[in-house]
Amino acid sequence: MSGATGHALAIERLSKRYGSFTAVADVSLAVGQGEFLTLLGPSGSGKTTILMCIAGFVAPSEGAIRLDGRDITALPPERRDFGMVFQGYALFPHMTVAENVAFPLRVRKLGAAEREAKVRAALDLVQLSAFGDRLPRQLSGGQQQRVALARALVFEPALLLLDEPLSALDKKLRAELQDELKALHRRIGRTFVNVTHDQEEALSLSDRVAILNHGKLIQQGAPAELYERPATRFVADFLGKSNFLHGTVREVFAGGFAIGAGSTRVVTAAADSPPLGSQVLLSLRPEKMALLAEGETAENSVTGIIESWSYLGAGYALNVAVPDFGTLRITLSTWNAPIAPREGLALRLGWSAAASVPVLDDAP
Amino acid sequence: MMTHQPGPFARISAGVVALYLLLPISIIIPVSMTDQRFLSLPKEALSLQHYATVLTSPEWLASIWQSFLIAIAATAIAVIAGTLCAIGCWRLSRRSTDLIRALMLLPIIIPSIVYAIGLYRYFAGLDLLDRFMGVALAHGVTGIPYVVITVSTALAAFDPRLEQAARGMGASLMQTLRWVILPRITPGILSGGIFAFIHSWDELVIVLFIASRDVFTLPRRIWDGINENLDPAMAAVAVLLVVFTTGLLLLDLMLRRRRAE
Structure with missing residues (x-):
């Protein structure tokens, strides 16, 4: 099953309404050949509805879905040739593992010898060769997940759709299978579309992530791009953690601008600056601030007092009360930490102009 | 965990109900083994002569065979129609399909004598009176509810994914x-089939209306026998019927237990 080429998928102005409820509102997305795209969003964001539209189980109210340019919007699911891993796997409980994996081939009326060879290859691919005769209920969650993967890939589908494939597993196993899934994608070079509400999973697996909220596409891009340059407050908050600084634009200069809030001035880097006097919101990641030693300077600095703190193993999370901005969250590595945190401790925080990003305030 | 022990009242009433259900059935067992020539309890010795009569009489055997064939045909009709109906309602699953499912239970709700009168009128026009096909059809249609109920129950537990x-x-x-x-729903279908079979096997009212001479089922022969002469052979037949039906119910129980595993 190597050497196969992926297919390109395009979603054009897709909408889905249920009565007066809009599940998906005017979403356009393109998935390139061999790309791993993740639809990320909280529950009710419309991500699963989009996946079901791609699979053909839900008919869109408006818009089109194209595979390599061909309109497949009206094609029933059984004629789309897409592999799918369902939430909870949906393995056939009355069939053995091998029979489950053979099902798509049986449907396609393949000869017994060819069928057997392909089933063996698919089970090898997910390292379950020894489990062909077991029933699904005799397998662990992780093994069932792999059977579902083998079954979805055995007929060399044009596209692999994954509906929260790892959500039923415990945290350690999830990390393991994330790595496996990523390696599998690299190895077979097919186009994957994944749905999840787990931002870590989205960041680590995907070539590209599309973030959805309330049925709308908020932002899409490579994981690092989304994390480093979130377009809106929702994206900055949903993908990782962020502090938000409210202020008024006071100065504009080449490559950035400065905001003021009370008596505090903060400079930020930006390609194009908002007009003077406008209200803006900056996103500032907790790990992008540092503690400043005596006499040390930074492009931005504020003084504050530790309100509360927690020990997280690899790092400390400090909540620092700062004049004009409320409470800022900052994370420090515990290894060689410059201070021993305690409540009421006064400290100085600094960050560079490039650390903060202006974001659209789309909070409700 | 605390378990509540049943009190004396609950125990006694449970016993009374069980007796109430079992006594009329158990009384026919000694009656069927009477040494007398009329319907009575055995006087001097137990005898199997009435069983012999039944199992060698061409009339009784013909009726048993005919009832069996009709029940098989009726079960086939009920299982196919009932299963397809249940699957259709399940797949569409709208408010209208709930109504259809309720409609399917009508043969159980409507008194069979009313149903039989209606059938009599229609079957006269279709030349189905006193025909094997007519009785099989009538029993098949009235057996559909049992299949719809059991298959719908099985489908409710089926994962739509x-x-x-x-x-x-x-x-x-x-x-x-x-x-x-x-x-996935075979146990439900088998269960419904068993009930549909039993329904046809001991159905009398409809047969009284739409059959007369050519179709003479087992329940019909027992009915006539009781009306004409009180032959103890009837008790023997009744025992055979009870044994057969109990066997079917045990089979159903076994299938259910297998499904539960």
């Missing part, structure tokens, strides 16, 4: 039905 998965992998509706849905 399995159907989606099958279709997503390219299976047509027929392939999905044959390879995924039917294997």
Whole structure:
């Protein structure tokens, strides 16, 4: 099953309404050949509805879905040739593992010898060769997940759709299978579309992530791009953690601008600056601030007092009360930490102009 | 965990109800083994002569055989129609399908004598009176509710994602039905079939109306026998019927237990 080429998928102005409820509102997305795209969003964001539209189980109210340019919007699911891993796997409980994996081939009326060879290859691919005769209920969650993967890939589908494939597993196993899934994608070079509400999973697996909220596409891009340059407050908050600084634009200069809030001035880097006097919101990641030693300077600095703190193993999370901005969250590595945190401790925080990003305030 | 022990009142009433259910059935066992020539309890010795009479009489054997064939045909009709109806309602699952499912229970709700009068009128026009096909059809249709109930129950426990998965992998509706849905609901279908069979096997009222001479089922022969002469052979037949029906119910119980595993 190597050497196969992926297919390109395009979603054009897709909408889905249920009565007066809009599940998906005017979403356009393109998935390139061999790309791993993740639809990320909280529950009710419309991500699963989009996946079901791609699979053909839900008919869109408006818009089109194209595979390599061909309109497949009206094609029933059984004629789309897409592999799918369902939430909870949906393995056939009355069939053995091998029979489950053979099902798509049986449907396609393949000869017994060819069928057997392909089933063996698919089970090898997910390292379950020894489990062909077991029933699904005799397998662990992780093994069932792999059977579902083998079954979805055995007929060399044009596209692999994954509906929260790892959500039923415990945290350690999830990390393991994330790595496996990523390696599998690299190895077979097919186009994957994944749905999840787990931002870590989205960041680590995907070539590209599309973030959805309330049925709308908020932002899409490579994981690092989304994390480093979130377009809106929702994206900055949903993908990782962020502090938000409210202020008024006071100065504009080449490559950035400065905001003021009370008596505090903060400079930020930006390609194009908002007009003077406008209200803006900056996103500032907790790990992008540092503690400043005596006499040390930074492009931005504020003084504050530790309100509360927690020990997280690899790092400390400090909540620092700062004049004009409320409470800022900052994370420090515990290894060689410059201070021993305690409540009421006064400290100085600094960050560079490039650390903060202006974001659209789309909070409700 | 605390378990509540039943009190004396509950124990006694449970016992009374059980006796109430079992006594009329158990009384026919000694009666069927009477040494007398009329319906009575045995006087001097137990005798199997009435069983011999039944099992060698061409009339009784013909009726048993005819009842059996009718029940088989009626079960086939009820199982096919009832299963398809239940699957259809399940797949569409709208408010209108709930109504259809309720309509399917009508043969149980309507008194069979009313139903039989209606059938009599229609079957006269269709030349189905006193025909094997007529009785099989009538029993088949009135057996549908049992199948609809058991199959619907089995489908309620069926994960709809399995159907989606099958279709997503390219299976047509027929392939999905044959390879995924039917294997999962077979116990429900068998259960419904057993009930439909029993329903036809001991149905009398409809037969009284739409059959007369050519179709003479076992319940009909027992009925006539009681009306004409009180032959103890009837008790023997009744015992055979009870044994047969109990056997079917035990089979159903066994199937259910297998499904529960």
